[in-house]
Amino acid sequence: MSLGYARQTGIITLMDSGNYESFWKGAQTNWKQADFHRMLASFPCDLAFGFDEQQPPANADDHVALVVERWQADQAAAGGCQIVPIVHARANELPALCAAVAAKTGVTMLAVPERRLGNGILDRARAVEAVRKALNNLGCYVVLHLLGTGNPISIALYSAMGADSFDGLEWCQTVVDHETGLLYHLSQADFFAGQTAWGNDGELSFQARTLAHNIDFYSDWMRRLRDAVSQDRLPEFCxxxxxxxxxxxAADVAGWSQL
Structure with a gap:
């Protein structure tokens, strides 16, 4: 399916800047912001993550100025595509920085890497809540996207604390147990083959069967999670x-009654 056809059918397309990969592979000299801009011009999309800075300035004002400057350049190159700025900082710095970036750019969506939120999931959940509170003080709703979040249980908890959207690689690097939502090593997919019709499809490779098994789960999980959010029933969902x-x-960190 081409990107153009996908967009014509109503599918929302999101482009990554490629900066994360170039940073961790030590290939930053081979992939610069101008290269990203050429891709934006060649492949129209609805959303794109901004060309972020993995090691931003320590000074908060300089940090915000850099994110805003890069966002402006990306947005100018993107045309009608909405650029989503990414904020990298220590967890305690994220609320103020995210609010400042959103205020100065006027964006309706920004992103934070999950790993920046803290070490354990409970500290990360509290950090999400703090960022959400800071964004809500702006007077207009700003969507909070978490980068690198693909664990179903984490997605549910972070949703309860104020995050809105997520992306991660768990769907293609692990196998999910449909009964518990727990993730296992990809090679253990045989244990869960009977949970979907894909597990017995002899015409598909092991990898294809496993990915289809996972996609079925995530499609259902996210549909039910969205319903719970819209109906204000997240505690019951969890x-x-x-x-x-x-x-x-989760109930303790979210302040829910466990009765």
Whole structure:
């Protein structure tokens, strides 16, 4: 399916800047902001993550100025595509920085890498809540996207704390147990083959069967999670779908009654 056809059918397309990969592969000299801009011009899309700075200035004003400057350059190259700025900082700095970036750019969506939120999931959940509160003080809703979040249980908890959208590689690097939402090593997909019709499809490769198995789960999980959010029933969703031990911790950090 071409990108053009996908967009014509109503599918929202999102482009990554490629900066994360170039940074961690030590290939920054081979992939610069101008290269990203050429891709934006060649492949129209609806959303694109901005060309972020993995090691931003320590000074908050300089940090915000850099993010805004890069966002302006990306947005100018993107035309009608909405550029989503990415903010990198320590967890305690993120609320103020995210609010400042959103205020200065006027964006309706920004992103934060999950790994920047803290070490454990409970600290990360509290950080999400703090960022959400700071954004809500702006007077207009700003969508909060978490980069690198693909664990179903994490997605549910972060949604409860104020995050809106997520992307991660768990769907293609692990296998999910449909009954518990827990993730296992990809090679253990045989244990869960009977949970979907894909598991017995002899015409597909092991990898294709496993990915289809995962996509079925995530499609259903996210649909039900969205319904729970729209109906203000997230505590009930988590109580019904998270393992009991995980729910007890989630309820505590979210301030829910466990009765």
């Amino acid at each position: 109580r019904s779908n998270l393992p009991p031990r995980a729910f007890r911790h």
